[in-house]
Amino acid sequence: xxxxxxxxxxxxxxxxxxxxxxxxxxxxxxxxxxxxxxxxxxxxxxxxxxxxxxxxxxxxxxxxxxxxxxxxxxxxxxxxxxxxxxxxxxxxxxxxxxxxxxxxxxxxxxxxxxxx
Amino acid sequence: xxxxxxxxxxxxxxxxxxxxxxxxxxxxxxxxxxxxxxxxxxxxxxxxxxxxxxxxxxxxxxxxxxxxxxxxxxxxxxxxxxxxxxxxxxxxxxxxxxxxxxxxxxxxxxxxxxx
Numbered sequence: 001x002x003x004x005x006x007x008x009x010x011x012x013x014x015x016x017x018x019x020x021x022x023x024x025x026x027x028x029x030x031x032x033x034x035x036x037x038x039x040x041x042x043x044x045x046x047x048x049x050x051x052x053x054x055x056x057x058x059x060x061x062x063x064x065x066x067x068x069x070x071x072x073x074x075x076x077x078x079x080x081x082x083x084x085x086x087x088x089x090x091x092x093x094x095x096x097x098x099x100x101x102x103x104x105x106x107x108x109x110x111x112x113x114x115x116x
Numbered sequence: 117x118x119x120x121x122x123x124x125x126x127x128x129x130x131x132x133x134x135x136x137x138x139x140x141x142x143x144x145x146x147x148x149x150x151x152x153x154x155x156x157x158x159x160x161x162x163x164x165x166x167x168x169x170x171x172x173x174x175x176x177x178x179x180x181x182x183x184x185x186x187x188x189x190x191x192x193x194x195x196x197x198x199x200x201x202x203x204x205x206x207x208x209x210x211x212x213x214x215x216x217x218x219x220x221x222x223x224x225x226x227x228x229x230x231x
Contacts, residue, residue, distance in 0.1 A: 004159075031217050040125075042206065042223040043160075050216050058218070090159055094217050103148055103167060103210060105219060107159035 002026055004108035006091050012114045013081040021076040021111050023091030031094045032074040033058075033105065034066060036087040043090065049074055050096075081115045088112050118143045120209050122222035129197045129229050137192040137225045139207030148210035149190040150219065151181055155203045166190060177201070197229045 004025045013019055023032065030051050035043040045058030047066040055066045063085060065077045074093075078085060089111045097103035119142045129135045141147055148167050152160040164175025171183045181192045192205060204224045211218040 033218070040223060042221040044221075045218060048216060048218060056216070092160075096217060097167075103217060104150055104162045104165050105217070106162065107152075109159045110157075 006108035010112050023074045025093040029093035033092045034076045035090045083115045086115045120222040122225045126226045135197040137205050139190045141209045150208040152206045153203050199229050202229045
């Protein structure tokens, strides 16, 4: 049981390049999330998904796209990277929760992205 | 607006002393509250949660948190700090505007435990 995994762990991009971050979970969770973490700003939600084939915008969605073709995978894409997207990206998943059980999110180890 | 505040950027504690990391929240309705810990270069680890029931919640690694509805607070506590508790701690509240389970995070508090 690996939990939530993310690939790659590190990446350096030049401005304008594109890339895809992959998140995978083996806990059969319905909900999945992408966050970015910047110093002094906590975690900010980029996009999320409440099930296979569905996605929605979070707090800071501009410049990112996502897809959830399979329940266990959630992809985050950067179409044209900008230096402002230099950050640490975290994926998380959760069980929807019922009668006090669940609700907490489980996080992957993160991807450190630098855009030059 | 729904929000979480962690008023202290950093908390310094001597090993063996009790520690408290503060969190206050603002949500409509009954809050679902969470604490997470992040060690350097790692992802966030779930520590504990309050959904309903007893105001004192016990979690991993000897941590506990007290829900205080009148003060809208959910402070994280530990009776005796360890050097290995040094990390970044995040408080979070569930966004009650939807059913998606989204969490709103505080900006984090760095805990430093000195020997």
